[in-house]
Amino acid sequence: MSNSDRSRPVILSGIALTLLLVGCGAPADEEAPATDAMASASSGTVSLTAISSGFVLPPSGTTGTPADNVTDPALNSLPNPNPTVITHWARLPNGREWGSTAGADIGPDGHVWAYDRCGGGLDGGCDTNLVDPIVKYDRNTGELLAAFGAGVFVTPHGIHVDDDGNVWVTDFAGNEAGTKGHQVIKFSPEGEILMRLGEAGVPGSGPGQLNQPNDVITAPNGDIFVADGHSGQGANPAPGSTGRILKYTSSGEFIKEWGEIGIGPGEFRTPHALELDSRGRLFVADRGNHRIQIFDQDGNYLDSYYQFSRISGLFITEDDMLYAIDSETGGTNHPGWSTGIRIGSAARDEVTAFIPGHAYQDRPWNTAGEGVAVDADGNVYGAEGPGSRPAVDGGLTKYVKP
Numbered sequence: 001m002s003n004s005d006r007s008r009p010v011i012l013s014g015i016a017l018t019l020l021l022v023g024c025g026a027p028a029d030e031e032a033p034a035t036d037a038m039a040s041a042s043s044g045t046v047s048l049t050a051i052s053s054g055f056v057l058p059p060s061g062t063t064g065t066p067a068d069n070v071t072d073p074a075l076n077s078l079p080n081p082n083p084t085v086i087t088h089w090a091r092l093p094n095g096r097e098w099g100s101t102a103g104a105d106i107g108p109d110g111h112v113w114a115y116d117r118c119g120g121g122l123d124g125g126c127d128t129n130l131v132d133p134i135v136k137y138d139r140n141t142g143e144l145l146a147a148f149g150a151g152v153f154v155t156p157h158g159i160h161v162d163d164d165g166n167v168w169v170t171d172f173a174g175n176e177a178g179t180k181g182h183q184v185i186k187f188s189p190e191g192e193i194l195m196r197l198g199e200a201g202v203p204g205s206g207p208g209q210l211n212q213p214n215d216v217i218t219a220p221n222g223d224i225f226v227a228d229g230h231s232g233q234g235a236n237p238a239p240g241s242t243g244r245i246l247k248y249t250s251s252g253e254f255i256k257e258w259g260e261i262g263i264g265p266g267e268f269r270t271p272h273a274l275e276l277d278s279r280g281r282l283f284v285a286d287r288g289n290h291r292i293q294i295f296d297q298d299g300n301y302l303d304s305y306y307q308f309s310r311i312s313g314l315f316i317t318e319d320d321m322l323y324a325i326d327s328e329t330g331g332t333n334h335p336g337w338s339t340g341i342r343i344g345s346a347a348r349d350e351v352t353a354f355i356p357g358h359a360y361q362d363r364p365w366n367t368a369g370e371g372v373a374v375d376a377d378g379n380v381y382g383a384e385g386p387g388s389r390p391a392v393d394g395g396l397t398k399y400v401k402p
Contacts, residue, residue: 064263067290067306072337073351082399089398098395102370103159104383112137115156126153127175139375148191154181158215165189170213208254211242217274222250227271232261233288243268258299265301275314277346285311305349308342310334312370322346325372330365339368360391
């Protein structure tokens with residue numbers, strides 16, 4: 001979608017739009033409750049909910065995309081290639097308690113990077129708890145190899161390690177003082193800050209500005225891609241909320257952006273994670289729409305995958321195996337599906353293996369982390385987010401491949 005299309009109004013011929021204020025107090029990661037105005041075709045009239053951004057919210061529990069007609073492939077007794085589960089695999093320095101994390105990655109030396117949201121609760125508190133949130137572990141022993149980043153973040157969210165070992169982390173929330181957050185920060189392998197994208201503490205939807213950036217990835221030529229906008233999957237995104245991909249040069253110069261909140265091709269309801277396959281195609285976890293969207297690096301839409309569920313995190317190996325972790329399925333969020341890690345070739349929309357989520361309370365859908373990474377031996381690492389960390393009481397879970 002070109003930038004000129006971003007303000008185009010939504011026109012639905014023959015459909016009555018009912019304007020409602022929906023779920024103002026609902027968490028951003030939950031769908032709106034069903035209302036009479038959302039009731040569909042049983043009365044012969046389709047009624048949808050329009051929200052302030054211009055996006056038309058589908059009925060509760062649905063996306064309005066082909067994802068609504070897909071059955072969970074994990075119901076088909078798929079093999080689990082990593083049956084041994086090690087919780088408490090990685091320890092934080094000085095005996096700190098894990099808060100939560102939503103991201104993990106593998107560096108060029110094969111070791112595991114992640115972050116902690118500075119302990120002391122599921123949402124963390126890196127603005128005030130000045131401990132090192134970014135951590136690196138030996139993939140064989142779990143030994144802590146590096147820790148840095150104290151005082152830099154509010155809420156770290158996405159993490160990417162480039163081919164030179166530089167560590168990129170998004171800080172998706174702002175602090176009350178308006179001095180931190182809404183940025184992407186690039187560190188050297190030793191923790192020196194090399195670059196910042198976005199204006200600290202100032203959310204914005206203009207070119208090059210950021211508003212709740214979720215993830216970041218770099219292409220082999222150094223171009224930078226940022227997934228921006230965490231509120232679009234909610235029932236009532238605030239004015240100014242975004243759902244887009246931004247592209248920058250290797251030096252941080254803004255090139256272009258594409259996308260807006262919506263359900264069509266090239267539109268997003270929280271683009272939560274990014275990956276690149278060996279062909280250079282950009283995979284976007286369009287979490288609120290229960291799909292992966294695929295683009296070339298100029299933003300041209302190529303394809304959508306619907307078999308991989310409501311995806312929070314993505315990882316693609318060098319041989320183009322796609323790992324997609326679902327942390328949010330449950331209740332009215334994607335009913336009939338289960339949390340866990342779905343695995344298949346990046347070349348097609350087909351799940352061929354499944355690592356189930358953790359058993360927790362009485363949830364038939366279980367619970368799973370938000371971030372996923374895979375080392376050279378095929379071991380899988382789950383970054384335990386706010387939903388799953390209470391089930392395992394740790395930040396990184398290792399799923400061992402025999």
